[in-house]
Amino acid sequence: MEADQIVIPEHLKPADGRFGSGPSKVRPEAVESLRGVATTLLGTSHRQAAVKNMVARLQEALSEFFSLPDGYEVVLGNGGTTAFWDAQVFGLIGKRSQHVVFGEFSSKFAEAARMAPHLDDPQVIEAPPGEAAIPEPSSSVDLYGLIHNETSTGVMVPVKRPAPGAIVSVDATSGAGGLPVEASEFDVYYFAPQKTFASDGGLWIALCSPAAIERVETIAASDRYVPPSLDLKIALDNSRKQQTYNTPALATIYLMLQQLEWMTEQGGLKWAVERCAESAEVMYGWADASPVATPFVKDRQVRSNTVATVDFDESVDAQAISSALRANGIVDTEPYRKLGRNQLRVAMYPAVDPEDVRALTTCIDHVLGELGASS
């Protein structure tokens, strides 16, 4: 049967069919709540109390959620994680950085540092897709560029300082809020709201230690040229006034705050970590048991609890599965485009119900049956 002709019975389907790794499922309850501020918050000045109070709430909620020690600050700006890589190239790397690279996102930060004329070439420690690269203590670098979860491959690593001294900066865009972390192990933990925080894109948020703030101030006082929209000192000064340098998307901040408050009510980071782990058990347990599927990441220790990647036998066309799912309203299970594998990728962020992940596996089995594969 043609993949997009396959009909999945309603009773098998997940309550919510969004499994994309970013943008990811936004909880309908958060959108309903947004309606409630349609005339009081949306369309009002980001330099006035209504919006500044919301930003203050976001900063406080993040400090509490991540148990930030005194002196850590929540800094935010526009442009998403990608812009924050460039901001670090200008305002956080002193002279030379070290990067772990094991997928598309980690490689992009390393490349941004390599291209910068004012920096020495970075040290790059690479591992093939599906594995994790381990940072190496080095006295010749002043920043370690780490990643909590490589979204393109579904590999997670624990956040740990490689060595004392250098700034430890962690891209946690698809890990923050779904994977465990201790603030003492990082100086900068940064992300954007459209993945684990179930909001929209366009913003970056960085949890910064006193050492990171000191580095920002030192570089700002030097004669290095920094474009204002990527200037971390300007971002810091604005964040301290509950603002951003230029206009942010108010709905994005609002939806993120909704998600954060919801997760806090459910039990905070611990709850969210357990929920993602439960989804991961369902997904990988299914793949292990399936005669045609296997988890792409071989080492269980680094197999992601927030983004699952599942390979299929040559006997099955994974693209046909994702097309059939899509035709039935179950969307964005396609693998990362540049990885080029016969694979499905499934986000298991805190907004996603583990029961929906279970239903997804049932739907995949149904599709496999219809496609004529043994399942």
Ligand SMILES: *Cc1c(COP(=O)(O)O)cnc(C)c1O
């Ligand atoms: C999605 C993602 C990015 C890019 O985020 P943007 O907000 O689109 O710039 C960077 N790093 C990781 C780990 C991601 O998952």
